[in-house]
Amino acid sequence: MAADPPALPRTLIKGHGTGNDFLLWADPDSAHDLTDAQVASLTDRHTGLGADGVIRAVPIAQAPEQHMAAGSAAGAQWFMDYRNADGSLAEMCGNGIRVFTAFLRREELIDLPDGGTIPVATRAGVLQVRREGEDYAVDMGVWSAPGGPEALSEGFDVSVVVHGLSEQRPGLRLELPNPHTVVAVEAPEELDELDLTHAPGVDPAPEHGTNVEFVMPLGEREIEEYHAAAPDGPPTTRRIGVVRMRVHERGVGETLSCGTGACAAALAVRTWFGAGAPDEWQVLVPGGALRVRMLAEQHVELAGPAELVGQISLL
Known part of the structure; x- marks a missing residue:
């Protein structure tokens, strides 16, 4: 029984x-x-x-x-x-x-x-x-690329097909440790018109499934900050990257946000931008905004509301 x-x-x-x-x-x-x-x-x-x-x-x-x-x-x-x-x-x-x-x-x-x-x-x-x-x-701990240094150098290691795009796109696999596949789109309209009611196809197919993030890099901007110790003094500035993201989560479907996915998106775009890319990113998701920072020893930090x-x- x-x-x-x-x-x-x-x-x-x-x-x-x-x-x-x-x-x-x-x-x-x-x-x-x-x-x-x-x-x-x-x-x-x-x-x-x-x-x-x-x-x-x-x-x-x-x-x-x-x-x-x-x-x-x-x-x-x-x-x-x-x-x-x-x-x-x-x-x-x-x-x-x-x-x-x-x-x-x-x-x-x-x-x-x-x-x-x-x-x-x-x-x-x-x-x-x-x-x-x-x-x-x-x-969030240490991130890794299953494809190793070669995948990071090439910027991709899988192919992805999804409803709403007429052709397959290259994707970069990252683990945080949830499995992610990050795909760049070329225009805001492409991101908006994706149909994520069906799981994207990833080739080769990951053994344990994967979240798939579609990202639109929006460039960089500077943020001014005033220090509590000297509120009347001049502000300092820091440079951040900005990226829009939609995500299909394994076992769920499309969600308004994905924290580990936001980290994967920032890491992938930073990799694609190459040397000199910012270490801090604002990731804009349908449900709001998240902050991702690269830390020492290949750690990554995620911040946002709850x-x-x-x-x-x-x-």
Whole structure:
């Protein structure tokens, strides 16, 4: 006889990061590790509550070892159990980890003052999240290119076809550690007219699927900043790149935003621009704007808002 499915949590919180939306709950006793079918039912936008994914907050002591990245928890108190809308596991979620941290604060499960940093355990390892007022910045860890230096030098290592483009386009694979494929378009109209209701075709097909980002570089601009220590003094300027992005997420479909995808988009465009390209990028997605910064030792930082919009009691 098949075992009964886990009980649904009694209360869920709905939140989003630049329109990438999630259902969250705390599971201190690990009693609500839902099945794929339960997750898909909850996230269905017609017959369920609707979301791009679900996030379960599990104390480190209760986190299943097979779900944890190799190595110790490195001081983390909570494990972010993230699943796509179809119930499939994902290594990480850049928008989700910011919303997860805002959720932990709301539930008073952590104390995180403005400017403070906490470690969060994920399937991608332990990541550091810093509070910036009501925004959050995340050191997303080390990125890599499955195609190696040759792919970075060439600027692509796969071919992509998608509804809305008449011919295949070159794509560059990057891992953060979620798999991504980044494709450049030539005009804003091309980006706007893409049909992402169907998954783009990638050749060769990735073994574990891939998110696909379509990007339109918008050049560079300068930002002026005044320093708190000398608010009446002259501002300093810094140069950033700007890029527009749409994304098809594996296991979800098109979403209004993708955090790891924004990092992949910035990294790809920076690679294509070559030497002298900015180390900081603003990535414009349908749901808002994200900041991506290149850090030392091939780390990348993602920053942006996290909003909690409602509490849901299940029947």
